[in-house]
Amino acid sequence: MRGACVGMRAGPSVYAMRRLAAVTAFVCLATSAAGAGAQSPFADPNRQYQSCMAVARSEPRRALEVAQSWHAAGGGIGARHCAAIAMYELGQYIEAAQRLEGLGREMTGQSLALRAEVFAQSGQAYQAARIADRALQMQNAAILLDPKNAEIWVDRSITYAAVGAYRDAVADLTRALSLAPARPDILVVRAAAHRNLNDAAAARNDAEAALKLEPNYPEGLLERGLARRMLRDKAGSDADLRKVLSVVPANSELAERANAGLAAPLGPPPAAVPGTPPAPRKPGEKPR
DSSP states (O other): BSSOOOOTSOOOOOOOOHHHHHHHHHHHHHHHHHHHHOSSSSSHHHHHHHHHHHHHHHHHHHHHHHHHHHHHHHHHHHHHHHHHHHHHHTOHHHHHHHHHHHHHHHHHHHHHHHHHHHHHHHHHHHHHTOHHHHHHHHHHHHHHHHTTTTTHHHHHHHHHHTOOOOHHHHHHHHHHHHHOOHHHHHHHHHHHHHHHHOHHHHHHHHHHHHHHHTTOOOHHHHHHHHHHHHHEEEEHHHHHHHHHHHHTTSSHHHHHHHHHHHHHHHHSOOSSSOOOOOOOOOOOOOOO
C-alpha cells in the first residue's frame, strides 16, 4: 500500500509492506466517484480519506471509529479501506485481510490496477497473519490483474520464502527486477533467497550489485558478509559485517544479525535451515 489519500532472517526486513502511496490516486478517484452524488457531512471525501489514513497509521483505534462514522455517513470505498488499514495496524490481520479481499472483489467498476493493489494489500495482511495459502491466492489474483506491478511480485516472493519455496521466490524477484531494474532493495532480498538455497556465489553477486547502486547499503553489506562467510572469505565477511555495525544502531535487528554472522563458522551450514522470511510490507510504510 502506498501514499496518503486512500525482511528473511533469510534476508533483511526491507519489504515491510509499503503500498499506500501508489494506491492513493486510485482510491481518491474511487472515493470521489462513490460520493459524487451524495449529501454528507464529510464534504470533501478525498481530504477526509487523507485525514483518516494519517490517523490510521498513528492512532488506529481512533481511526477505526472515524472510518465507521464516515462509512455510516456514506463514506463508501474510502471509509472501508481506512477501516481495514486501521485494523491491520491494531494487529487484527485476518479481519483486515478479509475486508480488503471483499473490497477488491466488489470493486468491479474500478481500474484493474486499483483492484490489484487492494488484493495485494489483502495478501500482505494474510501474510502478516501467517496464512500463506490465502496470501498466495490474493497475490496470484493481483498479478493476473496487474502483471507489470513489480511490488506485487516481491510480495509473492516473500510469501514463497515463508513456506521455504526459495526457488519460486528467486523467480518472482527476477521478474520484479525485470520490471523495476536497478533496485538495490529487491537485489538484497533475492540475495537472501539465493543464500537460503545455499547458492552463496549468486547471493554475493546480488549483494554486490546492490552495493554498486547504493554504497554502504546496510542490508547489502549484511548479505554480502553472510555470503562471503559461506564462501570461506573470512576477511571480506568480517569487513562487511563490521561495516554494518558501524552504520546501524547497536540495538537494531541488523546489528544483531551482523554480530551473529561474525560468530558463525566459515563455510555453508551443514544443512539448509530455512530462515525467517522478510517481514511483509506494512500498509502505509514507504521505501527506506
